[in-house]
Amino acid sequence: MTGRRESESEAMDAHGWEGERAVEPAHDAVVEAERRTRPRGSALPVMSLNLVTMIDVVFLLLVYFMLATDFRTPEEAVPLDLPTRLTAPADPLALPARPIEVFVETMGEWRDEYALRVEGGGLGHVRTVQMLRIDTEIRRGMDLGDDQPFVVRPGAGTNWEHVLAVYNALRGAGYARVRLAEPGGEG
Amino acid sequence: MRRGRGQGHREATAPIRSNMTPMIDVVFLLIIFFMLVAEMSRARLVDLEPPRLSDPASVEIDAERAVIVQVLPESMGGGYRLGDRAFGGDAASLEALGAALRERMLAVGDVPVLVRASHAEPYERVAPAIRAAGRAGVTRVQLVALPERGT
Known part of the structure; x- marks a missing residue:
C-alpha cells in the first residue's frame, strides 16, 4: 500500500502539477504500469504517449471530412427557352421554317x-x-x-x-x- | 511524504501548460454542429432521382438564386412543390402554383426556374409545371438532370 502511495506521488512530481492528475487518469495508469514493469534501480525517464486524445481528434476529423464531402454527382440543368408572344420574328416576311x-x-x-x-x-x-x-x-x-x-x-x-x-x-x-x-x- | 502547500514557491517555478486537446475537441464538435444545421436549413430538395444524361448539354445550377419547382413522385402523393409550399395536381392548384411562381419571380428578379422531376415521371405530370412557369411569365426554364461525363 505504501509502495503504491509512493509511486503515485512520484508520478505527481514528474508532472509537476497536481491538478493534471485528475484530468489524465489513463495517462497516470500507463505511467504507473510502466514503472512497475521497469527493472528496479533503473533511472530511465518514462516515455509514454497518450493515444486516447489523439484518437478523439482523429475521429472528429474523420466525421468532419465525411460531412464536408458530397458523394453525389452534382445536379445540372438543361436550359429551355419558353416562347413569348412579345418577341417578334426578325424578318416578318421570311417564311417560317417548318419544324x-x-x-x-x-x-x-x-x-x-x-x-x-x-x-x-x-x-x-x-x-x-x-x-x-x-x-x-x-x-x-x-x-x-x-x-x-x-x-x-x-x-x-x-x-x-x-x-x-x-x-x-x-x-x-x-x-x-x-x-x-x-x-x-x-x- | 506529501509536500505541504507552504512550499508554493517551488510550484510557481513549474512550467504552466495548457491542455489544448479538450478545446480542439469542442471546437470541432461546434464546427460539425453548425455544418449539420446549415445542411438542414438549405432549400429542401425532394428525394428523387433526376434523369441521367450521357453527353449532356447542361449547365451548372446557381443553387443560391435558383427558384425550383419540383414534381413530387406518386410515392410522395404527387403534386408539385415550390420552396416549402406544396401544390396539388388539379387545375386550381396549378393556377395557385402559377400565382406563387409569379410572386416569387417578382421578388427575386430574372432568374431561371428549375424544373426538377424524377426520371420515371410520366411527361404528362412534368408538362404542367413547365406550362405554369410559362403562364407566370417565365421565359427561361431549366430542366434538372444528372450529367454523366466520361472520366
Missing part, C-alpha cells in the same frame, strides 16, 4: 427502352438519341438551318427520362429552338 417533329415513346423502364421516330428534314432513318444527336449536328448549317425549329412530341405516358434525353440531344447538337409539345395534344 421537324420528333416522336418519342417509352417501351420499358430502362433508359434505352424507347421508340424514336422523326418526321421531316430527311431524318426518317433516325432511331436512337445518339443517332439523332450526331445526324442533326453534322447537318446543322448545311441542309438544316442554324435556327431549324424542332418539336419533341412525347406519346402518352412517356417517361420524363426519355423526353429529356431527346431534348438534350437536340440542344447538344446546337439547336436553340427546340420545343416540348403539350402531352396528348397538338400544342
Whole structure:
C-alpha cells in the first residue's frame, strides 16, 4: 500500500502539477504500469504517449471530412427557352421554317427502352438519341438551318427520362429552338 | 511524504501548460454542429432521382438564386412543390402554383426556374409545371438532370 502511495506521488512530481492528475487518469495508469514493469534501480525517464486524445481528434476529423464531402454527382440543368408572344420574328416576311417533329415513346423502364421516330428534314432513318444527336449536328448549317425549329412530341405516358434525353440531344447538337409539345395534344 | 502547500514557491517555478486537446475537441464538435444545421436549413430538395444524361448539354445550377419547382413522385402523393409550399395536381392548384411562381419571380428578379422531376415521371405530370412557369411569365426554364461525363 505504501509502495503504491509512493509511486503515485512520484508520478505527481514528474508532472509537476497536481491538478493534471485528475484530468489524465489513463495517462497516470500507463505511467504507473510502466514503472512497475521497469527493472528496479533503473533511472530511465518514462516515455509514454497518450493515444486516447489523439484518437478523439482523429475521429472528429474523420466525421468532419465525411460531412464536408458530397458523394453525389452534382445536379445540372438543361436550359429551355419558353416562347413569348412579345418577341417578334426578325424578318416578318421570311417564311417560317417548318419544324421537324420528333416522336418519342417509352417501351420499358430502362433508359434505352424507347421508340424514336422523326418526321421531316430527311431524318426518317433516325432511331436512337445518339443517332439523332450526331445526324442533326453534322447537318446543322448545311441542309438544316442554324435556327431549324424542332418539336419533341412525347406519346402518352412517356417517361420524363426519355423526353429529356431527346431534348438534350437536340440542344447538344446546337439547336436553340427546340420545343416540348403539350402531352396528348397538338400544342 | 506529501509536500505541504507552504512550499508554493517551488510550484510557481513549474512550467504552466495548457491542455489544448479538450478545446480542439469542442471546437470541432461546434464546427460539425453548425455544418449539420446549415445542411438542414438549405432549400429542401425532394428525394428523387433526376434523369441521367450521357453527353449532356447542361449547365451548372446557381443553387443560391435558383427558384425550383419540383414534381413530387406518386410515392410522395404527387403534386408539385415550390420552396416549402406544396401544390396539388388539379387545375386550381396549378393556377395557385402559377400565382406563387409569379410572386416569387417578382421578388427575386430574372432568374431561371428549375424544373426538377424524377426520371420515371410520366411527361404528362412534368408538362404542367413547365406550362405554369410559362403562364407566370417565365421565359427561361431549366430542366434538372444528372450529367454523366466520361472520366
